[in-house]
Amino acid sequence: MAINREWHAINKMPRNATLDERVIWHIKHASNCDCREMPPSIKRELLARGLSVPAPRSLK
Template sequence: MSRLNREWHEANPMPKNPTPEQRMGWHAGHAAHCACRAMPAGVVRLFTERGVPLPAQQGDSAPADPKG
C-alpha cells in the first residue's frame, strides 16, 4: 500500500483525542478513500469488539484482515 490520497487527508484530519467511535469513523472513511496504509491493529480490534464489519480498503477486494 502506498497510494496516498492527499486531498482526502487534507480535508479529513483525525480529530484530536478522538473517541473510539471517531477513530472507527475516520478509519472507515480512510479505507474507502485512501490506500496509503492498512488499518492499525487497535482500530481493527475496535471494529471486531463491537461486531462491526471491517470496511474494505480502497483497491482491495476484501476487508482488512482482523488478525493484522
Template sequence: MALNREWHRAHRMPLQATREQRIKWHVAHAAACACRPVPDSIKADVEKLLKLHGKT
C-alpha cells in the same frame, strides 16, 4: 496504495480523538485512501462497520 493527499487535507483526524471518532475516520479512510493499515487496536471494530455498510 498511494496517498490520497486531497482526502487527507479534507478529513483530518480530530485532536485527541475518541475511540468512536478514530473508528469512523478509519472506516472512511479505508474507502477513500487506505495508504496505511488500520491500527490493530481498532481493526476489528473498523472491519465490523465496513461489513455493515457493505464495503468489504
C-alpha cells in the same frame, strides 16, 4: 500504496479523538485512501462491535 492527499487535507483526525471518532475516521479512510492499513486496535474494535474490517477503498 498510494496516498489520497486531497482526502487527507480535508479529513484530519480530530485532536484527542475519542474511540468512536477514531473508528469512524478509519472506516472513512479505508474507503478513500490506501496509504496504510487500519491499525490493529481499530480492527479489534470493529470486530468487537460486530462490524467487518474493510479492505482499503473497498467501501467506495
